[in-house]
Amino acid sequence: MQTNVSYYQNKKAFRVLVTKSFTDLIKLKKEGNQTSFNALVLQMMPQIRQYVNTQLNIAIKKGHFSKNKYKADDIIDQLFIEIYDHIEEVKKEEHFYQWIYKKTNALLEDLSITEEFDDFFFKNIDDYSKPEWDAMQEKYSSDADGDGHLKLIEEFEDRSYNHNDYTLNHVFIENKEKKWIEKIDKDLSEEDIKKHISMVLHNLPSAMRNVFELFTTQELSLEEIAQIRNNTIKDVEHLLKDAKKALQLSLLNRYTTK
Numbered sequence: 001m002q003t004n005v006s007y008y009q010n011k012k013a014f015r016v017l018v019t020k021s022f023t024d025l026i027k028l029k030k031e032g033n034q035t036s037f038n039a040l041v042l043q044m045m046p047q048i049r050q051y052v053n054t055q056l057n058i059a060i061k062k063g064h065f066s067k068n069k070y071k072a073d074d075i076i077d078q079l080f081i082e083i084y085d086h087i088e089e090v091k092k093e094e095h096f097y098q099w100i101y102k103k104t105n106a107l108l109e110d111l112s113i114t115e116e117f118d119d120f121f122f123k124n125i126d127d128y129s130k131p132e133w134d135a136m137q138e139k140y141s142s143d144a145d146g147d148g149h150l151k152l153i154e155e156f157e158d159r160s161y162n163h164n165d166y167t168l169n170h171v172f173i174e175n176k177e178k179k180w181i182e183k184i185d186k187d188l189s190e191e192d193i194k195k196h197i198s199m200v201l202h203n204l205p206s207a208m209r210n211v212f213e214l215f216t217t218q219e220l221s222l223e224e225i226a227q228i229r230n231n232t233i234k235d236v237e238h239l240l241k242d243a244k245k246a247l248q249l250s251l252l253n254r255y256t257t258k
Helices: 003-029 034-042 045-061 070-090 094-110 132-144 180-187 189-204 206-214 222-229 233-255
Strands: none
Touching: 003 034, 003 070, 034 070, 034 180, 045 070, 045 094, 045 206, 070 094, 094 222, 132 189, 132 233, 180 233, 189 206, 189 233, 206 222, 206 233, 222 233
């Protein structure tokens, strides 16, 4: 299974940047130097902005509000204030990274981005035939190319921050299905895999989707995600397990023959 090495290096570099900035931010606030404080926070925003865009874009696609109601800048501007006003809540620099996501999630929740989930898709995910999966993919792709396209919300131009590089490594951990994994990896392009995973995640419950994204694309631990979402670690483990199971079943049913 191929991975985008530069992408993961950027993710790790971003986490290091955030963590190492904490001490300087505390110092700048004590000095009352909000201009320099904001300039340092600004360096963290491309990654956070992409995360915010993803959440808003999903809400737009699902019809929760129009594309013009909220913009990523609304969240980012408020996040600057939240960081400056409440950074002392963070007791250790290694907690700063997850704390920023916790604040970001809270701001998104304040927008009342709610989702009524019809569990029919999730409960029946093992029953869909390949033609049914293909039809769902076609509809999802068609919606994305039309008025519901994710670029309805502006996105940061730096491609290293501007996509979710979902791969089979995110879905399959154990080698119990090694034969099927090798077949999928051989038969499908990376783009096909990313499109399928994105389509399935779009149809999963928001909590499940959010945990999967925080764990894979934001590279947060289960313990950190539990703190961000105010869940128990057991709940987060269950959500992640269900998300991966749904993705595994969908890939095996759509792209392999038993």
